[in-house]
Amino acid sequence: MADPIGIEIRNLYKIFGPNPAAHVEAVRAGMTxxxxxxxxxxxxxxxxxxxxxxxxSIQVIMGLSGSGKSTLIRHINRLIEPTAGEIIIEGQNVVAMPPEALRAFRRHKTAMVFQKFALLPHRTVLDNAAYGLEVQGVPEAERYRTAMRWIERVGLKGFEKSYPSQLSGGMQQRVGLARALVNxxxxxxxxxxxxxxDPLIRYDMQTVLLDLQKEVRKTIVFITHDLDEALRIGDRIALLRDGCVIQQGSAQDIVLRPADxxxxxxxxxxxxxxxxKVASIMVEPSGAEAPPEAAIDPEARVADALQKMAVLRLQSLRVEAPDGRTLGHLPFQAAIDAYTGQQGAR
Amino acid sequence: MAWLTSFPQLDDGYLRDLKKVIDEGFRNFTRSYGDMIEGFFSPLQTLLIWSERLLLNTPWPIILLVVAGLAWGASRNWRVVIGSVLTLVLIGLFGMWDDTMKTVSMIFAATLLSIVIGLPLGILMSRSDRFQAVLNPILDVMQTMPSFVYLIPVVMLLGIGKVPGLIAVVIYALPPMIRLTNLGIRQVDREVLEAADAFGSSAWQKLIKAELPLALPTIMAGINQTIMMALAMVVIASMIGVQGLGQPVLRAINNQYFTLGVFNGFAIVGIAILFDRISQAWGKRLQKHREVGHG
Structure with a gap:
C-alpha cells in the first residue's frame, strides 16, 4: 500500500467564461x-x-447542486483548470504540472469514482477494473490478477465476465470503486x-468504503449533497455554498456550532x-461518586448514553477513556439538550 | 422596362472569355501535370486490379461460402445467411456472375478507400469546431454536386478507366463516412471521457480505448451508408469505363433492351440489400453492450 499523502488547496479561484483571468482581481477585491x-x-x-x-483522512465536501463541489474535486486531478491558486500534493503544485507530469500524477497518485459510474460499456467488469493499469502499460496477467483481487474485495466475484449493462446501479458502482482501487x-x-x-444500497456502499478505508488508509475526497452521508463518513467536512467554503470542521463541529x-x-x-459523540458534549469531571457500571466511552453516541441512563435510572454518566482514565461526566440535562438541540450544547 | 423582365447579366463576351480562360488554364494544367497525377493515383489502379482478380479468380463455391460465413458472423441469423446465398445464386444463374464480381470489387475498393480517408478526417472534425465549419460545406458540395460535373475534370486528368471511376465513386460515397465518424465521437458520454482522463490516458489511448469503440455503432452506420452510395454510383461510373453491372444497364438504355436493364438493375438491388443487411446486423450486434442501462 502506498503511504497516505495530504492535499493542500490554497487560494483556489475558478471563473467560467471567455476571459476568466481578467476578472480574478475584481473577485479577489470582493465582487459578488x-x-x-x-x-x-x-x-x-x-x-x-x-x-x-x-x-x-476522509474529507467530505458537501453542498447543494450549483455550489461548486464537483468543480472543486475536478481541480485536484486537474480535469478542470483553475483560474488562480495552488494545489500542493507531496510538495508539488498540481496546477503548474506540464502535461507529461500531470498524466503520470493521474496514473499513480489519484483515482476517481464518478456519479454516473462512467464505465466503458463495451468492456467486461474485469477489463473495466483493469483500465488504470492497462493505461500504465502493466502486463495483462498482472493487471488481471490485481483487478480480480479488488473485484472480489468489493463483492463482485463471479461477475468479472459480465458487461456493465447487465449489472444494477449498485453493482456498477462497485465496479467503479474496484477500478479506482486497482490503481x-x-x-x-x-x-x-x-x-x-437507492438509499439502502447507498448505506451498504458507505459501509464498504469505511471498511476498506481501515485497510487501505487512503486520502479520500468525497463529494456529496447528502448531509447524513457527509456526517457518517467524513473525518472532516467542508460546506460549500455559491463557490465559497462557509464552514469546515468535524461532524461534531458542524452540528454543534453551525457557522451561520x-x-x-x-x-x-x-x-x-x-x-x-459523548466526548463532544461532556463537561468537566464533577468529582461526585458515580457507580462503576455508569461509565461510558467518549466515542459513544448521545443516543446510547441516554439509553444507558434510562435503563440504569441515573442522572449522569462518567466518561471513561479505554485506558480507564476519567475524562469528564455527562449530566442527563446536557445529553437531552444536545439531543433535542433546543439550547444547543455550549 | 426591359431590365425588369430579363435579369441583368454580365456581358456575353466577358462570360465567354471567362469560361475560355478557366478552360484553357485547366487544360494546360492537365497537359503539364496529368502524368504526375496519374502516377500519384496508380496505387489505386493496383488495388482495383488486385481486388478484381481476387474475386474473379476465386471459384464461385468458395465465394458463396465466404459470403455465407460473413453473413453468419455478422448477424448470427440463418435468414440473413440464406437470403445472401440465394441472391448470389440467382445472380449467377441469370448470367451476371462476372459483372457482379467486378462491381463488388469496385465497391470493396471504394469502401476501403472511403474508410481510410474518412475515418481520420472524421476524427479531426470531431476535435475541432473550426475544422467542422470548414469541412461541412465541402461535404455538402460533394453530396449535391451532380456527379457528371466532377466527372469532367476527373476524366480530363486521368482519362477513361477504373481509377477515375473509383475517384468519382469515392467523392460521392465519402461524406457519410466522415459525418458519422464525427457525430459518433462527439456523442460519446462526457463522463466516460473524463474517467479516461482521470486515469491518465494519453490522447491516443483515449481515442483507441474509449472514443472509437463507443462511436463504433455510429461509424458502422456510416460505412453502411458509404456502401449504399457507392452502389448508387455504379451506373454513372460505367459511363467512364468502369466495368461491372453498370455497363449492361448503360447498353440497355442506349438500345432500349428492357430485360437486360431489369436483370442488371435487380442484381444491383440484390447486392445492395445483401451488403445492407450484413453490415447493419453487424452494427446492431456491436451495439449490444455499448449502451449502459441504469438499473
Whole structure:
C-alpha cells in the first residue's frame, strides 16, 4: 500500500467564461457572483478555497447542486483548470504540472469514482477494473490478477465476465470503486459516487468504503449533497455554498456550532443522537461518586448514553477513556439538550 | 422596362472569355501535370486490379461460402445467411456472375478507400469546431454536386478507366463516412471521457480505448451508408469505363433492351440489400453492450 499523502488547496479561484483571468482581481477585491454575472457575463465557480486535507483522512465536501463541489474535486486531478491558486500534493503544485507530469500524477497518485459510474460499456467488469493499469502499460496477467483481487474485495466475484449493462446501479458502482482501487493510488476522489444509488444500497456502499478505508488508509475526497452521508463518513467536512467554503470542521463541529443560519438550517433535521459523540458534549469531571457500571466511552453516541441512563435510572454518566482514565461526566440535562438541540450544547 | 423582365447579366463576351480562360488554364494544367497525377493515383489502379482478380479468380463455391460465413458472423441469423446465398445464386444463374464480381470489387475498393480517408478526417472534425465549419460545406458540395460535373475534370486528368471511376465513386460515397465518424465521437458520454482522463490516458489511448469503440455503432452506420452510395454510383461510373453491372444497364438504355436493364438493375438491388443487411446486423450486434442501462 502506498503511504497516505495530504492535499493542500490554497487560494483556489475558478471563473467560467471567455476571459476568466481578467476578472480574478475584481473577485479577489470582493465582487459578488451576481455582479460578475451581470456586469461581465462570467460565472464564478469557486472563490478563495483553502482546504488542508490530512493524509489518510476522509474529507467530505458537501453542498447543494450549483455550489461548486464537483468543480472543486475536478481541480485536484486537474480535469478542470483553475483560474488562480495552488494545489500542493507531496510538495508539488498540481496546477503548474506540464502535461507529461500531470498524466503520470493521474496514473499513480489519484483515482476517481464518478456519479454516473462512467464505465466503458463495451468492456467486461474485469477489463473495466483493469483500465488504470492497462493505461500504465502493466502486463495483462498482472493487471488481471490485481483487478480480480479488488473485484472480489468489493463483492463482485463471479461477475468479472459480465458487461456493465447487465449489472444494477449498485453493482456498477462497485465496479467503479474496484477500478479506482486497482490503481493503488494514495488519493481517492469520489464525485457524488453514491448519489445515484437507492438509499439502502447507498448505506451498504458507505459501509464498504469505511471498511476498506481501515485497510487501505487512503486520502479520500468525497463529494456529496447528502448531509447524513457527509456526517457518517467524513473525518472532516467542508460546506460549500455559491463557490465559497462557509464552514469546515468535524461532524461534531458542524452540528454543534453551525457557522451561520444556512448551515443551522441544514443540520436541523439531522438525527443528532446518532451523530453527536459523548466526548463532544461532556463537561468537566464533577468529582461526585458515580457507580462503576455508569461509565461510558467518549466515542459513544448521545443516543446510547441516554439509553444507558434510562435503563440504569441515573442522572449522569462518567466518561471513561479505554485506558480507564476519567475524562469528564455527562449530566442527563446536557445529553437531552444536545439531543433535542433546543439550547444547543455550549 | 426591359431590365425588369430579363435579369441583368454580365456581358456575353466577358462570360465567354471567362469560361475560355478557366478552360484553357485547366487544360494546360492537365497537359503539364496529368502524368504526375496519374502516377500519384496508380496505387489505386493496383488495388482495383488486385481486388478484381481476387474475386474473379476465386471459384464461385468458395465465394458463396465466404459470403455465407460473413453473413453468419455478422448477424448470427440463418435468414440473413440464406437470403445472401440465394441472391448470389440467382445472380449467377441469370448470367451476371462476372459483372457482379467486378462491381463488388469496385465497391470493396471504394469502401476501403472511403474508410481510410474518412475515418481520420472524421476524427479531426470531431476535435475541432473550426475544422467542422470548414469541412461541412465541402461535404455538402460533394453530396449535391451532380456527379457528371466532377466527372469532367476527373476524366480530363486521368482519362477513361477504373481509377477515375473509383475517384468519382469515392467523392460521392465519402461524406457519410466522415459525418458519422464525427457525430459518433462527439456523442460519446462526457463522463466516460473524463474517467479516461482521470486515469491518465494519453490522447491516443483515449481515442483507441474509449472514443472509437463507443462511436463504433455510429461509424458502422456510416460505412453502411458509404456502401449504399457507392452502389448508387455504379451506373454513372460505367459511363467512364468502369466495368461491372453498370455497363449492361448503360447498353440497355442506349438500345432500349428492357430485360437486360431489369436483370442488371435487380442484381444491383440484390447486392445492395445483401451488403445492407450484413453490415447493419453487424452494427446492431456491436451495439449490444455499448449502451449502459441504469438499473
Amino acid at each position: 457572483k451576481a455582479e460578475l454575472q451581470a456586469r461581465h457575463g462570467h460565472v464564478l465557480g469557486l472563490r478563495d478555497i483553502n482546504i488542508s486535507i490530512a493524509p489518510g 493503488d493510488a494514495p488519493i481517492l476522489l469520489m464525485d457524488e459516487a453514491y448519489s445515484a444509488l 443560519d444556512y448551515v443551522a438550517n441544514f443540520v436541523q433535521h439531522v438525527d443528532r443522537g446518532k451523530v453527536l
